[in-house]
Amino acid sequence: MKTLLCSLLLLTACALPAAQVEEWLKSGLLHPDLITSVRDQLALTEEQQSKLNAQLSEARAQAEPLEQAVKEQKKALNQLLKDRTSTAEAAAAQLSKLLEAEGAIKQLQLRTLIAVRDVLTPEQLAKAQKLNPPGQPSPRAGLEARVDEKAHKLRAAVESLGISPTEAMKYRGEEIEGLIKSGQLAEADAKLDELIKDSHFKELDAEVEKVDFSKFEPGSTDLETLRERFERLQVAGQAIISLPLLREMLQAKSAFEEAKEAQDAEKVGRILTYAEERLKKNGG
Known part of the structure; x- marks a missing residue:
């Protein structure tokens, strides 16, 4: 079951905006974290757990290159926007590529959420929705959402510079990812707060002084x-x-x-x- 939990956490770390997921959850789909939090009440069988593990592991493998594609298209768009010689047509074309890359992630996550739902029997599905009505956060979703939001803001700040993270950033990011994989969300949240503080990313709003x-x-x-x-x-x-x-x-x-x-x-x-x-x- 620990493997299932890690896979669920990894799935929710994908680049899809949280607002989009929330809209789908309000329509009756189940957040993977909810299934973990109420697994005892649902009495999941070994076969169901195995299916969930397989589906989420596959989703993770498919998500990695898709997320990389989104990063590359974002970087290309940022570079275009910084180039004063770029045209509106070129920027619009690049934006279309970015939206297409983001759309691929949305498709993957939606398919995965539906596949997760379909592993449950009608009775389990009804019970899960009763335990956590559509639109209501699951027991761990609040902390998980905070971690995801903070990570998204920090990632966006780095990408706004049009560069890849430094080795020091990668090292600390991998440390946080390791905590998430092991289910230590509180520890990951604390480490992420430290990284955000050290990054001073909020100071990027200040005007850049030209150096003489x-x-x-x-x-x-x-x-x-x-x-x-x-x-x-x-x-x-x-x-x-x-x-x-x-x-x-x-x-x-x-x-x-x-x-x-x-x-x-x-x-x-x-x-x-x-x-x-x-x-x-x-x-x-």
Whole structure:
């Protein structure tokens, strides 16, 4: 049964907006978590539990590439919107691709919810709906919904920068995912709160100040030295958790690419010095 619980938690972690799921639940479908919370009252058979495990494991396997497709289409759209030369037609076409990718996840989750419902006998279904009327949250749904909402907001904040999570973010995210898989939602919620605090993602609302890189010393402009400094910064950057700091590094990277294209070694050195000082100040 622990395997079933883990599978149910993983299913609810899919990228489908919670509001959409709630609409389906109001129509009579059952939240997978509800089945877990009232499994004793429903007297699920071993065969039913086996079927649920198989269906949810399959859904998880299918969801992973679909969610990746959504991330890629979101990233492509963000990049288009940041490009001042992009046209409305190009942006609209990319939006269509994103909606199509999101639609595939909705289709999968709806099919899975229906398959979960159909595992139950008519009597079990009626009892489950009586124990938890349509539209009412299941016993663990409140905490689960909070975890999902927080994770969604943090994920959206990272994606708004048009980049992939750093290695440090991935490590802590995997730690939280491990807690969710083991059913430790309260611990996952606490760890997620810590990650959100350290990410400072709410500070992304503040206006970005343009950096005057000319104020920084270039250091050695020897090409090999500049290359080594850049490589060290790339490694150090993977330890960043703060999203405002990441945004600053992206601004520096853009300026770096321009200076590199112009073969302006002195400006490259000044930009690297800025990045080094910012990382040092933030413990990097």
